[in-house]
Amino acid sequence: MATIKIVYFASIKEMLNKESEVLDLDCPITIGELKNLLSQKYAQPELASTKTKAAIDQEFARDGDVVDPSSSKEVAFFPPVTGG
Amino acid sequence: MSNNLTGKTSIIVQSEDFSVPDLYSHLASSGDTGGVVMFVGLVRDFAHVNTSSNGDSNAVFELEHYPGMTERNIESIVEDAFQRWPLQAVSVVHRVGKLSINDQIVFVGVSSAHRAEAFSACDFIMDYLKSRAAFWKKETVDNKGKWVEAKDQDELSLNRWK
Numbered sequence: 001m002a003t004i005k006i007v008y009f010a011s012i013k014e015m016l017n018k019e020s021e022v023l024d025l026d027c028p029i030t031i032g033e034l035k036n037l038l039s040q041k042y043a044q045p046e047l048a049s050t051k052t053k054a055a056i057d058q059e060f061a062r063d064g065d066v067v068d069p070s071s072s073k074e075v076a077f078f079p080p081v082t083g084g
Numbered sequence: 085m086s087n088n089l090t091g092k093t094s095i096i097v098q099s100e101d102f103s104v105p106d107l108y109s110h111l112a113s114s115g116d117t118g119g120v121v122m123f124v125g126l127v128r129d130f131a132h133v134n135t136s137s138n139g140d141s142n143a144v145f146e147l148e149h150y151p152g153m154t155e156r157n158i159e160s161i162v163e164d165a166f167q168r169w170p171l172q173a174v175s176v177v178h179r180v181g182k183l184s185i186n187d188q189i190v191f192v193g194v195s196s197a198h199r200a201e202a203f204s205a206c207d208f209i210m211d212y213l214k215s216r217a218a219f220w221k222k223e224t225v226d227n228k229g230k231w232v233e234a235k236d237q238d239e240l241s242l243n244r245w246k
Contacts, residue, residue: 007150009148009150009218009220010148010220010222010231011220011231055150055153055218058150058152058153058156059153060216076150076153078150078218078220079220079231079233079234080233080234081214081215081216081217081218081219081220081234082214082219082220082221082231082232082233082234083147083149083154083178083190083213083214083217083218083219083220083221084125084190084210084213084214084217084219084238
C-alpha cells in the first residue's frame with residue numbers, strides 16, 4: 001500500500017470542488033481505471049470521459065498509462081489545455 | 085517566477101506584465117543575430133464590452149497553470165525548436181492569474197542568423213504552447229464563468245510540423 005497525491009485543475013477542480021486529495025493504492029492502476037474509480041466516488045460521470053486529460057508526475061499521460069503507487073507520486077486530472 | 089534573462093533560453097511564467105523592449109534587447113544582443121521575430125498575444129475582447137466609452141467592464145479573464153509541469157512543457161517545446169532550426173536565443177513569457185481585455189498574455193521571441201528560421205520557430209512554439217502546455221483559460225462576464233474549450237483547429241495545426 002502506498003499513497004499518491006491527486007491534483008485537479010480548471011473545470012475538473014470546480015466540478016469536484018477540490019484541489020487535491022491523497023489516495024491509498026495497493027497495486028498499479030491505469031489512468032482510465034483511476035478516472036472510473038474517481039467518477040464513481042464523486043458521482044461525476046464526466047470525470048471518466050475521454051475529455052478528461054491526465055498527467056503522471058507532471059508528464060502528460062493517456063488512459064492506458066499505468067500509475068504505479070511504488071514509483072508514481074502525483075497524478076493530475078484536467079480538461080484539454082488552452083494556453084497561448 | 086525568476087526573471088532570468090541570461091543564456092540562450094528564457095522561460096518565465098508569471099502574473100506580472102512584461103516589457104517587450106527589454107525582451108527584445110536581450111534577443112538582439114547576441115553577436116551573430118541576423119533577425120528577431122516576436123509574437124505578443126493579447127487578451128481578446130471576449131465579452132465585446134470594451135468599447136471606447138466602456139473601459140470599466142464586468143469581464144474577467146483568468147489563466148490557471150500547473151506549477152512545475154507548465155514550465156517543463158514549455159522547456160520541452162523550446163528544446164524541440166532548437167533541434168529543428170539553428171537559433172540563437174528563445175524567450176517565452178506566459179502570464180497567469182487575472183488579466184483584463186487587451187492585456188499582454190504571452191510573448192514568444194526568437195533570434196536567429198536568418199529570417200526564415202526565426203519566423204518558423206516562433207510559429208512552431210506558439211502552435212505547441214496552445215496544445216502542449218498546461219494552461220487553462222476562463223472567461224467571466226457578469227459573474228458567469230466559462231472555461232475556454234480547446235479547439236480542434238489548434239490540434240490540427242500541429243500537423244504542419246510533422
